């Protein structure tokens with residue numbers, strides 16, 4: 001059992017599905033009977049209308065309503081269903097049970113410190129070799145300046161990932177964390193995918209994973225990011241990201257971080273060569289680790305961006321809106337032990353992310369302030385959103401917007417004022 005898994009209301013160990021809402025922490029009651037939810041005035045009003053659910057999905061819907069866990073085979077049946085509204089209805093019950101009517105967002109700043117990478121994943125249009133014209137590498141001073149410029153806007157998190165850089169030294173990474181920490185001790189530094197952590201451990205720090213994570217944490221790392229998971233199936237990985245860590249290695253970095261009391265998010269990159277069974281298998285492995293550690297705060301699936309694709313991925317078309325909503329709904333229904341489901345608007349676009357709030361999603365990710373990875377791959381969505389745009393999208397969808405921190409805890413009354421000129425960025 002993870003270190004902090006104790007109900008904050010009565011100190012008991014949790015016996016049921018855990019959730020975390022309004023900063024109350026973990027609960028020992030089933031969500032439907034949770035005092036934390038009741039204290040917040042959240043009523044669980046959603047019910048299935050079985051007449052609107054196709055016959056073949058009703059046994060799964062009944063399990064969900066009874067708060068029973070669905071199987072991987074059930075997840076595959078849901079993936080094969082084409083009644084999107086029925087999936088949305090089932091997912092909505094799970095969403096409301098876990099999060100009431102709240103939908104969250106974070107005020108954050110993305111930084112990609114470098115795109116220089118020793119690997120060449122087939123789906124990645126971001127990475128470059130040092131000799132390439134589009135290779136970049138920011139100096140620590142530049143990164144610190146960008147983050148200090150964002151602090152007065154009210155950001156609570158800096159989200160920082162990069163390629164597997166061959167020559168940056170251990171001291172560079174530690175100095176970067178130290179300098180960011182010194183800027184504002186309250187600023188949450190979410191950084192490095194599990195594959196970057198392995199790269200640092202094996203090639204740069206030359207230390208075990210745990211020692212590497214402890215060293216990074218000592219210098220200011222607040223949480224690790226969920227990237228690099230792609231699709232766990234080894235056959236798929238061999239074709240789209242040969243040489244990258246295995247599923248077991250990705251999971252092990254998160255397991256180690258969770259065992260240190262850390263929290264993290266998890267992801268899935270879908271809509272390329274994987275099958276629906278591969279997606280269900282991916283979800284199964286995430287749910288299994290979550291059963292073991294409880295350390296995942298949220299799940300963030302995103303579709304492959306095909307604009308710049310070539311080789312084995314050249315023929316891939318962008319995932320349809322239908323497929324993206326279905327993937328979110330199935331994820332929400334299956335991942336009964338991960339509290340939050342995030343719609344990554346950079347991939348979906350804000351209009352579809354807004355619609356996804358009726359398909360199981362309870363979080364619209366963040367302001368981001370400058371996304372590079374998807375945009376270098378050809379994404380046509382904006383590179384940032386304002387708080388006003390995110391709140392408007394949530395409110396219009398009938399949910400109550402709440403700013404959150406990096407662990408999806410609600411922040412009440414801490415939002416700061418944006419610069420007036422940024423209000424012009426309300427767009428999708």
Ligand code: SF4
Pocket residue numbers: 117118119120121124126127162163164195241244
């Ligand atoms: S996905 Fe990550 S590891 Fe793979 S090439 Fe791109 S930056 Fe490198």
